[in-house]
Amino acid sequence: MPNFKKYDYSQSAMVVIDFEEQLQPGTFEFTLHRLIDDHIDLSAFHEKYKNDAGGRSAYDPAILLKIILYAYAKGITSSREIQWQCEHNIIFKALSCDSVPHFTSIASFVSSYPDAIESVFEQVLLV
Numbered sequence: 001m002p003n004f005k006k007y008d009y010s011q012s013a014m015v016v017i018d019f020e021e022q023l024q025p026g027t028f029e030f031t032l033h034r035l036i037d038d039h040i041d042l043s044a045f046h047e048k049y050k051n052d053a054g055g056r057s058a059y060d061p062a063i064l065l066k067i068i069l070y071a072y073a074k075g076i077t078s079s080r081e082i083q084w085q086c087e088h089n090i091i092f093k094a095l096s097c098d099s100v101p102h103f104t105s106i107a108s109f110v111s112s113y114p115d116a117i118e119s120v121f122e123q124v125l126l127v
Contacts, residue, residue, distance in 0.1 A: 022094035029070055029091050036062050040123050044116035059101050064109045065120065066095040079103040079110070 023030040036042075045061035070092065071082045083103040085092040101109075110117070 017090070017093075019094035019097060022090050028073060029095060032066055032070055032073075033095060035124065036065055036120075040065075040120055042116075044119050045113055048112065059099065059105060059109075061109070061113075061116075063096050063099060064101060064106065065117070067092055067101070068106065068110060069120075070095055079106040082106050 023033050042061050042065075049058055051058060067082060067086060071077070071085060076082060076085065080103040082092075083100060083106060086096050086100045
C-alpha cells in the first residue's frame with residue numbers, strides 16, 4: 001500500500017506574509033497598486049471627510065479604490081462579496097493592507113463619489 005504524507009484541511013496555520021511581495025510586477029493588481037499610490041490625485045475624495053478634529057478614522061480612499069477597482073475587473077460587483085474577498089483572498093488582503101472594510105462602507109464609498117471615481121479614469125488616460 002502506498003505511503004503518502006498526511007494532510008488535514010481543517011488545520012490552521014499562522015503565516016507571515018509581506019503584502020507587497022504578493023503584488024507581482026507585470027500583473028494587473030501590481031499596476032493598479034502603483035498607479036493609485038504614485039500617479040493618481042485623490043484629493044477629490046478628501047473633500048467630504050470632516051473627521052480631522054474628531055471622530056472615527058476612515059478608510060483611506062486609496063485602499064477602497066484599489067479593492068473596488070480590482071474587484072470590478074474580476075467581475076465582482078457585490079459589496080458583500082468584496083468584503084468577503086478582503087477577508088479570504090491574498091491579493092485583496094495585499095491591496096487593502098489586510099484591512100476589511102464593511103460592505104456598507106464599500107457601497108457608501110461607491111455611491112458617494114461617482115464624480116471622483118470618474119476623475120480617476122480620466123487621470124489614467126493622461127498617465
